[in-house]
Amino acid sequence: MRRLENRAAIVTGSGRGIGRAIALKLAAEGASVVVSDIDPEPAEQTAAEIQSHGGKAITHVGDVTSISFGEDIVAATVEAFGGIDILVNNAGFTWDGVIQKMSDEQFQAMIDVHVMAPFRILRAAIGPIREAVQREKDEGREVFRKVVNISSIAATGGNAGQVNYSSAKSALAGMTRTLAKEWGRYRVNVNSVAFGFIETRLTQAFEDTGNALEIGARTVPAGVPRAAIEQIPQLCPLGRAGTAEEAAGAVFLLCTPESNYITGQTLICSGGLE
Template sequence: MKMLEGKTAIVTGGAQGIGMAITRKLVGEGARVMFADMDASAAEVALAEFGNQASAHVADLLDESTPQALVDATVQRFGSPDIIVNNAGFHWDAALHKMTDKQWQAMLDIHMTVPFRLLRAAAPHMFAAAKSDAQAGREVMRKVVNVSSLAASFGNVGASNYSAAKAGLIGMSKALAKEWGPHKINVNVAAFGIIQTRFGQPQSEQNRIKIGGEEIQMGVPDKILEAIGINAEDAKSTTADDLYRPREIQSIPLGRAGHIDEAADLVYFLCSPLSDYVTGQVMAASGGLMGGMI
């Protein structure tokens, strides 16, 4: 039997990049996954791959009604959630002295407030399941994995908002591990270093997203790419097939960026019974990187 057979999972941002890799991993291990994503076309592609073992909730997580609606849709489709992965996120960089209130607040909203709202909405269902287990004399561990970054510990130039939000998520997770431990719920953090995604591409007009009515420039400035040993002009010629192929980065002890599947493997460990006695922890997938650009 697969390790997550019979489990129900929620994955935010689950139709693209690291989120898609997480959804694929959990489905492959037997879980039924409700993934949230605001890109309807990406969600359609994901559903074509996963079939009846997954379902999509296409909505903007920054809409305050979406987290509750996501939990309700999950319960209706698959039952009470056993696993929640707060993966959705983006960055909106600027030097602090040039940063707008919108840029600051957007990072707090997507990386802290959305997970807060989702977990609050899921709590009654997870607590009720834990009570039922206790009455039946069995211990069943449920899982929360919040995705953070090494930027929470080391910061990033131009990303004080992102770094602060990811650090706040760690604090919330550690508090929640203490609150939810009696309900047999593990709460842990997966902190990523440089994982090769579209967000790590050079800035360009093609690398933009629209969030909450705002068009946001994604990617890394050329001068930062050059500082960590990546030729920005070469990186701009990356094809769709090469988007997730890790680049060589000599400042990382393992010599390269991480692959999205390697990020998903860490999340899977924290979702699986292998981590039943692990809670309140921050675990990194970083290739040994301990600072610098994340």
């Protein structure tokens, strides 16, 4: 039996990497998915892949850091699928540097994408969620909804070179814990998954990527030194990097009914890497 039949899900940053794998997994389990990304082509590819397997998906293209993004994606989701049951705040990138070389712009960019964007999306989502909860209450039904905020072991343990990213993901952890308390009354489970080293374009050797990533109009350095990647088998108890599909599995766990009594938590999905 599929676990997420009749659920409507938003997955930001689902054109590529972990978000794409989450969108495919949720859809394979029966959810209707809003595939959202700043880049239209990858978003369309993910949605087309879902549809080719008989699933339901629409795309919503936009920059999560734009002021109206939260209101827009929530309205598009309600219009397409009638409500929101699962919200995965995944869109993001890194822009590394040691603190003495880090600009205000570089720090602020991480706050914008990993804190302000989830805040605005969540603020917009609670309107339709509360309306749905009231209807369900009148019908005597209790329905659990799921928020999964994507984090990193850079937040739980810190990571040299990522003071911007780890500060932003730590703020997201505070948001997760607080909304778990605010939204328990609406039966919304608000949790986080913190990843270790998952193979995506963010974690490619920068010797391969040319050390640059296009995020909208901005070009940021990306990638990890090959020497650091080569240390993963020694540092990680499970002996290798994770796949996007393994990452999506952890998110899926927090979207199932089995997680209905879990809220305000961070699940670390890192193969034991700290």
